[in-house]
Amino acid sequence: LAKTTQPISMDSYEGQEVNITCSHNNIATNDYITWYQQFPSQGPRFIIQGYKTKVTNEVASLFIPADRKSSTLSLPRVSLSDTAVYYCLVEGDDKIIFGKGTRLHILP
Amino acid sequence: SQTIHQWPATLVQPVGSPLSLECTVEGTSNPNLYWYRQAAGRGLQLLFYSVGIGQISSEVPQNLSASRPQDRQFILSSKKLLLSDSGFYLCAWSVAGIESPLHFGNGTRLTVT
Incomplete structure (x- = not known):
């Protein structure tokens, strides 16, 4: 059973900032939070990972509050090519379970 | 750098036929290896994972099996495929x-007919 809850779908427009929030109320002390992006007929691709506070890389930012019971993936200035399914995972051991993900649709 | 190879890319098999899918990893040692399945329009289902040679954890009881004969080789098999x-x-x-x-x-992409 997946340890996370995220919206099933979201729509946004090109050029906007998109924030996808994930709930993980039962996160364990040794769990990390990882986000993946998946395009149709491809395997998921790693986007970003964090443990607490804020992590930023060239494609996204990840915000994690002090209680770590949720996290927010922030995609700055999205484009049509960001239309994909985004998965939030909490990983703390070798068994890695994916939830249903959030289907993000970017409109022109 | 590390690379992962998986083949074949597409496969059409009749019901009742056997299956063998192979995956190999290059550029790393003793990786954790995973098999997932994704039905059309659905999420990823973890089937098997392995933390070492000969060590296989099965997540879903079904007619599939997995083996890890070498450190960087992971094989998914079935003796008789089902439509599902x-x-x-x-x-x-x-x-x-x-x-x-x-x-x-x-x-x-496996299609069982």
Whole structure:
């Protein structure tokens, strides 16, 4: 059973900032939070990972509050090519379970 | 650099036929290896994972099996395919022992007819 809850779908427009929030109320002390992006007929691709506070890389930012019971993936200035399914995972051991993900649709 | 190879890319098999999908990883040692399946329009279902040669954990009871005959080789098999085995099969690896993200292969699209 997946340890996370995220919206099933979201729509946004090109050029906007998109924030996808994930709930993980039962996160364990040794769990990390990882986000993946998946395009149709491809395997998921790693986007970003964090443990607490804020992590930023060239494609996204990840915000994690002090209680770590949720996290927010922030995609700055999205484009049509960001239309994909985004998965939030909490990983703390070798068994890695994916939830249903959030289907993000970017409109022109 | 590390690479993952998965083949074949597509496969059409009749019901009752056997299956063998192979995945190999290059450029790393003792990786964790995973098999996932994704039905059309659905999420990823973890089928098997392995933390070492000969060590296989099965997540879903079904007519599939997995083997890890070598450190960087992971094989998914079936003796008799069912229609419900159709789907997109993905192999993935991660570095063992630390918080390493998964790296996926390109997948195999299996259609059982």
